[in-house]
Amino acid sequence: MVINSLSVRQLYRQIFRNEAKIVPSGVVIRHLLLVVIVVCNFGCREDADESQLAFYEGPYRTSFKVELLHSDSAIVRTKLMADKQLEFKNGDAEFPEGVVIHFFDKEGELSTTIRADRGYLDRKTNIYRGEGDVQVHNLVKEQKLNSEELFWDKAKKKIYTEKFVTVEQPDRIIKGTGMEADEGFNEYKFTKVTGVINNVL
Known part of the structure; x- marks a missing residue:
C-alpha cells in the first residue's frame, strides 16, 4: 500500500490538531513510526502472573x-x-x-x-x-x-x-x-x- 504525501499530512493534522502548519512528509512518517512502536510495545506486553509474585514476610x-x-x-x-x-x-x-x-x-x-x-x-x-x-x-x-x-x-x-x-x-x-x-x-x-x-x- 502506497501512502502519498497529502494523505500523510492530513493524518498528521488530525492526530496533532495542527491545521495551520505543513510538515515535511519525512518528519511526519518518523513521528508515525514512533507512535506505532510505542503502541506495539504496550499491546504486546504480557500480563504479570500474580501467582509468581512473592509476598514480603520480613520485618516492616x-x-x-x-x-x-x-x-x-x-x-x-x-x-x-x-x-x-x-x-x-x-x-x-x-x-x-x-x-x-x-x-x-x-x-x-x-x-x-x-x-x-x-x-x-x-x-x-x-x-x-x-x-x-x-x-x-x-x-x-x-x-x-x-x-x-x-x-x-x-x-x-x-x-x-x-x-x-x-x-x-x-x-x-x-x-x-x-x-x-x-x-x-x-x-x-x-x-x-x-x-x-x-x-x-
Whole structure:
C-alpha cells in the first residue's frame, strides 16, 4: 500500500490538531513510526502472573536500643532491653542481637534478670522465647539457671523450658530436663532431675 504525501499530512493534522502548519512528509512518517512502536510495545506486553509474585514476610520496622517498661501501681515491674528489635506485620517481634529482662520486687528493687542470645515474641500468645545461652539470675536468693531455651509467659507470670537445665544454688547444683518456675525464679520444679551435686561452695 502506497501512502502519498497529502494523505500523510492530513493524518498528521488530525492526530496533532495542527491545521495551520505543513510538515515535511519525512518528519511526519518518523513521528508515525514512533507512535506505532510505542503502541506495539504496550499491546504486546504480557500480563504479570500474580501467582509468581512473592509476598514480603520480613520485618516492616526495625528499632535500636529498645527499652520496654511495664509498671503496676506506679512501680516498674519489668524492663526489657535489646540492642535491636524487628517488628512484623502480625505483631510478632524478634531480638536478633540478644535480649535482657529485669524483674523488680514490690519495692521497685531489681530482683531477677534473664539474658538470652536471641529473643522472640509471639504476639498472639504474648509469650517470649529466649534462645542460645539463656541465663536467669535471682539476685536475692543467689541462684542461677542456665539453659539453651526458655519461655516467659507474661500473662501467667511464669518461666519454663523443656530443654536441659542447670540450676546453681549456694549449696548445690541441680541438673535436669524440663523446669517451671515463677517469673522471679523464686520457686521452681523440675520435670526430671538427672543429677545433684551438694556443698559445692
